[in-house]
Amino acid sequence: MDHPYRAGRFVQQTTGYKAFIPAPLPPEPPLTYSGELQSLLSDADRNIGRLDALASMLPNPDLFVAMYVRHEAVLSSQIEGTQSTLEDVLAFEADALRDDTPKDVEEVVNYVRAMNHGLNRLPDLPLSLRLLREIHAELMKGVRGGEKSPGEFRTSQNWIGGRGSSLRDASFIPPPPHEVMNVLGQLEKFLHAERTQVPLLIRCGLAHAQFETIHPFLDGNGRVGRLLITLILCEEKALSRPLLYLSLFLKKHRAEYYDRLTAIRMQGHWEQWLMFFLRGVSATALAATQTAKDIVAMRDAHRSEVAKNAKALTLLDHLFRYPTVSVNNVCKLMNCTFPTAAKLIANFESRGWLQELTGHERNRLWRYQPYLNLFARDNIAT
Incomplete structure (x- = not known):
């Protein structure tokens, strides 16, 4: 069923365009936990649990975590148009830049640093607007978009659309600048207040979609929004180490991803978005579990040879x-x-x-x- 104002509403601005102002989370009317949504949630919970259990049994798991972080940085940045590969990042770190190294490799390296900064800060600083600003500052330092207020929430209107689009023909216009801090405050309150009322993975899915709708930075929103999912899981101890990243799934299903976000805003279709999100969590957790098993098997085989x-x-x-x-x-x-x-x-x-x-x-x-x-x-x- 459509609930056009369930996720928020488009509000006419004095300059002539309509910007979307999201309603506070959790959604109203409340989520309907249908058989399919409940089943997908159970599967995703189980697959996350298996991944974390395996991670706790890995010998020297931190040896592998750094590669997972770099891999996610590459994929998440590629969604935003970078060309750099995992090999480019590793060569950059080894001070071995080649003539054909893409210029945007520093954007990916910044993402690695931003992600590690967020994870390292979690024990002392709860997931908050302050932490998101710190992560954004690391992400945008000295790279493309670095002139767009790194570490600061926007004070001007942005929009989403194709290259060369304007406010007049944008596909989506997020909240106007005077509403940004209010809706961000509501999101922060939801993250802290709903820990017992809303299942963890549902909270991750709701928070990610809401963050992307708010689009609080002038640049880098997609990368910070995807990182937000992992930060929530680590803060809540659902993952002892950051081994779950959705970028590859979202890259493979990019059109459906954007369609699902649009359907939230236009028709209030939160349940359909959450089913898509939970499928992604399950698929990603299963893939990460297999990769971890294969890493251990290869490490054991290579160590036995020497x-x-x-x-x-x-x-x-x-x-x-x-x-x-x-x-x-x-x-x-x-x-x-x-x-x-x-x-x-x-x-x-x-x-x-x-x-x-x-x-x-x-x-x-x-x-x-x-x-x-x-x-x-x-x-x-x-």
Whole structure:
């Protein structure tokens, strides 16, 4: 059933356009937990629980978390139009920029820093407008859009539309600037007040959609809104580590994603949006669980091959955190000579673990290709 004003209403502004002002959460009339919605919620809860249980059993799970964070940064940024790949980010971090490295790689690196900042701040600062502003400041520092008030909620009108669109032909106009702090305050109140009344994953889905509707920054709203989902799950201890990211699912279903958000605003279709969102959570959790299992299996297999070589074991652990290395990197890591480091890299290369990237005689760079292959695949069920 349509409820045109359930999610809010379009309000005529003095300058002639209509902007959407969202109603406070949770929705009214209240959500209807139909059989399908309830079933999808149960599945998503179970799949999140399995992912977190596996993460708690991983040996040195923090070795892998950094790669999950980078992978999400790449995917989330690609949704916003960046061209950089995971390999570009790793090369950037290893100070090995190539001539063909996309200029927007710094945007992805900023996303990694912004995400880590938010996760590191959660133990001391509850999820709040202040934390979202801090995350946004890290995200936009010194990159495209960096002139658009990093870390500050907007004080001018923005809109959503195709390239070159204006307020006159925008596909959606978020709240006017004088309403932004009011509707953000309502969202913050919902995040803190509804923890017992609204199931956690429903709260994540409602909060993400509301944040995207408010569009409180001049740039970077999509990335911060997607990160908000993971921050809620980590703050609520549903995930002990940040291993769930929806960007690949949303990228694959981009048209439906935008259609579902539009249907919330136009017809009040919260339940249909939540069913889409929960399908994404389940598919993403199942894929992340499989990836984690495959990482552990590969790590065990590779470690068993070099079990008697302490330096090789140290290098393997390093590669799970930083999969791109040079001989100089290994020298510093092992506190060893250049020939010793080169011999160790050659050993890994002969096993098919390291792949040389540059083709040069000097300043060569290798990456842990079998590991990166696990992140490059698309194992999310449609």
